[in-house]
Amino acid sequence: MSEPFSAVEVIVRKRDRGELSDPEIDWVVDAYTRGVVADEQMSSLAMAILLNGMNRREIARWTAAMIASGERMDFGTLSRPTSDKHSTGGVGDKITLPLAPLVAACGVAVPQLSGRGLGHTGGTLDKLESIPGWRAALSNEEMFAQLESVGAVVCAAGDGLAPADKKLYALRDVTGTVEAIPLIASSIMSKKIAEGTGALVLDVKVGSGAFMKNVELARELAETMVGLGTDAGVHTVALLTDMDTPLGLTAGNAIEVEESVEVLAGGGPADVVELTLALAREMLAGAGRGDVDPADKLADGSAMDSWKAMVRAQDGDPDAVLPVAKESHVVTAPASGTLSRLDAMAVGMAAWRLGAGRSRKEDPVQAGAGVRWHARPGDQVTEGQPLMTLLTDEPDRFDRALEALEGGYDIEHGAEFEPTPLLIDRIG
Numbered sequence: 001m002s003e004p005f006s007a008v009e010v011i012v013r014k015r016d017r018g019e020l021s022d023p024e025i026d027w028v029v030d031a032y033t034r035g036v037v038a039d040e041q042m043s044s045l046a047m048a049i050l051l052n053g054m055n056r057r058e059i060a061r062w063t064a065a066m067i068a069s070g071e072r073m074d075f076g077t078l079s080r081p082t083s084d085k086h087s088t089g090g091v092g093d094k095i096t097l098p099l100a101p102l103v104a105a106c107g108v109a110v111p112q113l114s115g116r117g118l119g120h121t122g123g124t125l126d127k128l129e130s131i132p133g134w135r136a137a138l139s140n141e142e143m144f145a146q147l148e149s150v151g152a153v154v155c156a157a158g159d160g161l162a163p164a165d166k167k168l169y170a171l172r173d174v175t176g177t178v179e180a181i182p183l184i185a186s187s188i189m190s191k192k193i194a195e196g197t198g199a200l201v202l203d204v205k206v207g208s209g210a211f212m213k214n215v216e217l218a219r220e221l222a223e224t225m226v227g228l229g230t231d232a233g234v235h236t237v238a239l240l241t242d243m244d245t246p247l248g249l250t251a252g253n254a255i256e257v258e259e260s261v262e263v264l265a266g267g268g269p270a271d272v273v274e275l276t277l278a279l280a281r282e283m284l285a286g287a288g289r290g291d292v293d294p295a296d297k298l299a300d301g302s303a304m305d306s307w308k309a310m311v312r313a314q315d316g317d318p319d320a321v322l323p324v325a326k327e328s329h330v331v332t333a334p335a336s337g338t339l340s341r342l343d344a345m346a347v348g349m350a351a352w353r354l355g356a357g358r359s360r361k362e363d364p365v366q367a368g369a370g371v372r373w374h375a376r377p378g379d380q381v382t383e384g385q386p387l388m389t390l391l392t393d394e395p396d397r398f399d400r401a402l403e404a405l406e407g408g409y410d411i412e413h414g415a416e417f418e419p420t421p422l423l424i425d426r427i428g
């Protein structure tokens with residue numbers, strides 16, 4: 001078959017700061033998925049996009065072309081509205097676990113197609129897989145049936161959803177082109193739009209443990225994604241939230257499930273509860289159910305009932321004892337004073353090096369590995385008290401984890417502590 005464009009011409013146009021036409025974008029995404037445009041050509045184009053950007057039309061068309069590369073789900077015949085959440089990834093970010101059943105308990109279905117973790121940020125599926133028996137892979141029919149019966153599904157995205165993104169994301173990962181806002185926005189939104197949710201809330205993380213280290217870049221990414229969702233008919237809003245400090249008191253897999261269950265039981269760390277409720281309120285409002293107060297559903301136990309039903313529906317045992325790491329190492333406070341900083345990136349790297357995360361997508365993760373911290377910024381600590389507990393099955397991992405934590409926290413004496421707000425901004 002003769003091709004209507006040449007990959008080199010398309011690359012050169014973007015290299016020279018030109019605009020790609022709609023037919024060029026449709027073609028290059030499709031031809032790459034078919035294997036006609038080679039990896040080295042697409043990596044060159046991705047670098048040109050990273051350096052020279054794309055306008056709103058180009059990003060929207062690129063997103064549409066990635067959606068068109070695969071199947072598009074449709075939950076229009078469900079008996080309740082749908083709403084989903086996407087986080088750009090952070091440390092200790094277990095929010096999906098309490099959030100999905102909470103929103104389901106409020107009468108809105110949550111169809112979350114999720115991913116595994118890569119690098120220092122954890123993956124929701126890795127966390128859920130620490131529950132004995134729990135199964136991430138569902139057929140479309142199983143997903144639909146569970147949404148109708150339980151109201152919440154968190155499962156692995158099948159190969160049929162935005163295959164162009166799967167191929168392109170793997171290429172970006174090894175060519176230094178992940179950090180391009182047009183490519184991040186179109187990658188995330190192509191999957192969320194293809195997933196078929198009616199409303200979407202984006203949790204765009206800002207800070208040391210996030211993709212976006214400063215608020216200006218995070219706002220640009222959020223505005224781009226909100227624009228893409230809105231143009232595609234998905235009610236989309238974004239919250240910019242802090243990721244200088246890790247969320248809650250745990251980063252890992254089983255230990256994050258445990259903390260999520262505490263939230264569903266009406267307890268848990270205040271910041272995890274605050275963010276869960278803020279995102280739930282946005283998800284409900286987006287689905288036209290802003291009249292329901294999710295705090296009531298945490299308090300009356302119905303969110304916990306939804307969680308158990310959601311885990312059981314995917315063959316997990318919500319009452320099973322979770323895996324525990326074989327080895328632990330306690331880090332004690334080197335001085336007395338106020339814990340004034342706990343760095344999300346340092347904690348995320350330590351959890352990763354302990355075995356909670358993976359370096360290559362085919363690596364296994366340890367269910368029990370991770371970091372528990374016993375104080376949060378603002379807390380008073382006493383010299384010698386436990387500050388963190390490191391957990392792993394392989395004790396030779398402790399040294400590298402301890403290295404990651406060096407310089408990752410400050411204890412100050414007598415200084416005024418200024419708490420940083422968790423919720424930074426709302427876009428949409």
Ligand code: URA
Nearest residue numbers: 169183184185187188
């Ligand atoms: N997550 C995605 O799904 N895609 C990106 O490009 C970045 C983060």
